[in-house]
Amino acid sequence: xxxxxxxxxxxxxxxxxxxxxxxxxxxxxxxxxxxxxxxxxxxxxxxxxxxxxxxxxxxxxxxxxxxxxxxxxxxxxxxxxxxxxxxxxxxxxxxxxxxxxxxxxxxxxxxxxxxxxxxxxxxxxxxxxxxxxxxxxxxxxxxxxxxxxxxxxxxxxxxxxxxxxxxxxxxxxxxxxxxxxxxxxxxxxxxxxxxxxxxxxxxxxxxxxxxxxxxxxxxxxxxxxxxxxxxxxxxxxxxxxxxxxxxxxxxxxxxxxxxxxxxxxxxxxxxxxxxxxxxxxxxxxxxxxxxxxxxxxxxxxxxxxxxxxxxxxxxxxxxxxxxxxxxxx
Amino acid sequence: xxxxxxxxxxxxxxxxxxxxxxxxxxxxxxxxxxxxxxxxxxxxxxxxxxxxxxxxxxxxxxxxxxxxxxxxxxxxxxxxxxxxxxxxxxxxxxxxxxxxxxxxxxxxxxxxxxxxxxxxxxxxxxxxxxxxxxxxxxxxxxxxxxxxxxxxxxxxxxxxxxxxxxxxxxxxxxxxxxxxxxxxxxxxxxxxxxxxxxxxxxxxxxxxxxxxxxxxxxxxxxxxxxxxxxxxxxxxxxxxxxxxxxxxxxxxxxxxxxxxxxxxxxxxxxxxxxxxxxxxxxxxxxxxxxxxxx
Numbered sequence: 308x309x310x311x312x313x314x315x316x317x318x319x320x321x322x323x324x325x326x327x328x329x330x331x332x333x334x335x336x337x338x339x340x341x342x343x344x345x346x347x348x349x350x351x352x353x354x355x356x357x358x359x360x361x362x363x364x365x366x367x368x369x370x371x372x373x374x375x376x377x378x379x380x381x382x383x384x385x386x387x388x389x390x391x392x393x394x395x396x397x398x399x400x401x402x403x404x405x406x407x408x409x410x411x412x413x414x415x416x417x418x419x420x421x422x423x424x425x426x427x428x429x430x431x432x433x434x435x436x437x438x439x440x441x442x443x444x445x446x447x448x449x450x451x452x453x454x455x456x457x458x459x460x461x462x463x464x465x466x467x468x469x470x471x472x473x474x475x476x477x478x479x480x481x482x483x484x485x486x487x488x489x490x491x492x493x494x495x496x497x498x499x500x501x502x503x504x505x506x507x508x509x510x511x512x513x514x515x516x517x518x519x520x521x522x523x524x525x526x527x528x529x530x531x532x533x534x535x536x537x538x539x540x541x542x543x544x545x546x547x548x549x550x551x552x553x554x555x556x557x558x559x560x561x562x563x564x565x566x567x568x569x570x571x572x573x574x575x576x577x578x579x580x581x582x583x584x585x586x587x588x589x590x591x592x593x594x595x596x597x598x599x600x601x602x603x604x605x606x607x608x609x610x611x612x613x614x615x616x617x618x619x620x621x622x623x624x625x626x627x628x629x630x631x632x633x634x635x636x
Numbered sequence: 637x638x639x640x641x642x643x644x645x646x647x648x649x650x651x652x653x654x655x656x657x658x659x660x661x662x663x664x665x666x667x668x669x670x671x672x673x674x675x676x677x678x679x680x681x682x683x684x685x686x687x688x689x690x691x692x693x694x695x696x697x698x699x700x701x702x703x704x705x706x707x708x709x710x711x712x713x714x715x716x717x718x719x720x721x722x723x724x725x726x727x728x729x730x731x732x733x734x735x736x737x738x739x740x741x742x743x744x745x746x747x748x749x750x751x752x753x754x755x756x757x758x759x760x761x762x763x764x765x766x767x768x769x770x771x772x773x774x775x776x777x778x779x780x781x782x783x784x785x786x787x788x789x790x791x792x793x794x795x796x797x798x799x800x801x802x803x804x805x806x807x808x809x810x811x812x813x814x815x816x817x818x819x820x821x822x823x824x825x826x827x828x829x830x831x832x833x834x835x836x837x838x839x840x841x842x843x844x845x846x847x848x849x850x851x852x853x854x855x856x857x858x859x860x861x862x863x864x865x866x867x868x869x870x871x872x873x874x875x876x877x878x879x880x881x882x883x884x885x886x887x888x889x890x891x892x893x894x895x896x897x898x899x900x901x902x903x904x905x906x907x908x909x910x911x912x913x914x915x916x917x918x919x920x921x922x923x924x925x926x927x928x929x930x
């Protein structure tokens with residue numbers, strides 16, 4: 308009984324900070340927090356497929372880009388209010404996931420990974436070629452949101468991204484507690500056994516995929532109007548698929564609050580790198596990714612074990628082949 | 637006659653594609669690692685060839701074995717120090733690790749070589765063979781640089797085939813490909829075999845990079861394009877087999893050439909990726925339909 312008040316207290320403090328921030332913080336800090344909300348949403352969104360069902364999904368960039376382009380095109384062509392275009396973006400991503408999901412979710416392991424990775428590349432090429440609709444490589448400019456004041460604009464997107472993050476984490480938690488979540492965890496542990504037990508695995512995976520698509524699409528849609536400009540390499544960037552995975556790894560794959568914590572830690576790391584080594588930030592990001600996966604495959608929860616491995620690395624030299632698989636497979 | 641010309645173009649391209657993909661296919665088949673670094677290795681090979689030609693005046697075709705050697709050493713080191721530590725981990729971890737390494741290598745190349753597009757312009761240019769000179773009724777041309785690149789590429793692919801079939805190391809690689817645990821029981825040092833295999837994959841990427849440097853423009857971020865082709869070829873031909881990569885490369889080359897004719901060149905990548913997804917769903921073991929071991 309002692310744990311619940313502490314958790315509630317922590318959540319309360321967090322909520323208080325989030326509410327007070329828009330009234331006190333600078334626009335820079337607010338912008339950074341908005342990115343944090345975006346990362347939290349993306350990491351939690353990936354976690355529904357990658358963590359709960361254990362499917363190695365690299366499709367986040369595809370969902371994000373579809374959401375961004377669907378809302379961007381609607382926004383540029385009509386005067387509908389922003390939330391409507393955002394929901395349209397989320398819906399478009401969901402429809403896309405329902406179209407490709409039944410096909411590629413039959414694949415397993417490496418084949419699923421490659422198929423999901425290729426989705427973003429295909430969409431990138433299609434958007435590049437469909438110049439009339441998307442502006443092609445020139446990108447798509449969005450009309451301003453009507454709120455001209457910079458301070459108001461910053462706060463508008465702060466609240467919007469916050470809403471997206473809360474929605475995504477809540478959806479993940481809801482799925483986790485439901486029958487669907489049980490079925491997903493069965494698939495994660497042993498898909499064949501799940502089938503034998505009568506779990507409709509394909510339907511379960513499709514629902515998870517769609518939930519992930521809807522949330523990532525929503526984030527992409529908000530992002531598009533926030534930045535005001537999207538282009539194919541930006542909206543379908545492969546890094547958008549990789550970063551959420553890294554965040555989930557930092558905090559703990561397959562948990563509810565792991566991706567949340569991981570996203571915040573990742574953002575702090577990334578911002579630090581961005582500010583200090585602008586020319587080489589992608590390289591440093593690569594080093595961080597590799598170091599994390601090699602030394603701390605269980606996330607920051609396994610810092611102790613990571614240090615141990617670091618020591619063993621120095622001692623044992625080339626015999627790393629015997630390292631146990633530490634990540635749930 | 638137009639179709640025959642396009643078929644010729646496709647086959648010329650296909651030989652080079654086979655060389656691009658065969659190393660990637662080998663690594664995927666033997667180590668069970670999807671090596672995102674492969675595209676960057678190809679680009680690095682192309683840069684080495686570019687500087688060898690502009691600074692040292694060494695012809696790219698002559699330089700290809702040296703590019704392969706340099707990449708072999710790099711690949712060996714990368715596998716032993718990094719990849720080997722995650723080799724038993726699920727695909728999510730191995731793929732993301734190689735992605736991180738590719739980010740690093742791409743950025744290093746970006747800083748070292750700048751983002752300019754470069755190309756090896758052979759002096760004198762190799763020109764073309766115009767078949768209508770000798771046979772007036774046949775109106776076809778064959779670009780000599782592409783032909784030479786294809787032949788050298790096929791030579792490297794053939795060399796790998798010979799190595800896998802007729803050397804001790806090669807037989808060990810094939811054994812690990814078939815069953816890594818049984819191979820361990822037979823006394824094969826899998827750690828070493830993994831390192832050699834990864835290094836061979838990198839070496840072939842380096843050779844392919846040198847061979848394509850006179851044909852395609854070189855830029856630090858071109859790696860993903862080649863990587864995408866390697867994906868498609870692997871799935872087309874089936875994993876981990878030399879003949880599969882050869883068939884897949886030729887099929888993709890011809891497919892892209894005709895795709896560019898019918899749908900326009902801007903859609904060729906979309907076409908090949910669509911084929912990839914369809915194949916993954918209906919024939920995940922490749923058009924040849926079985927798992928090949930050599």
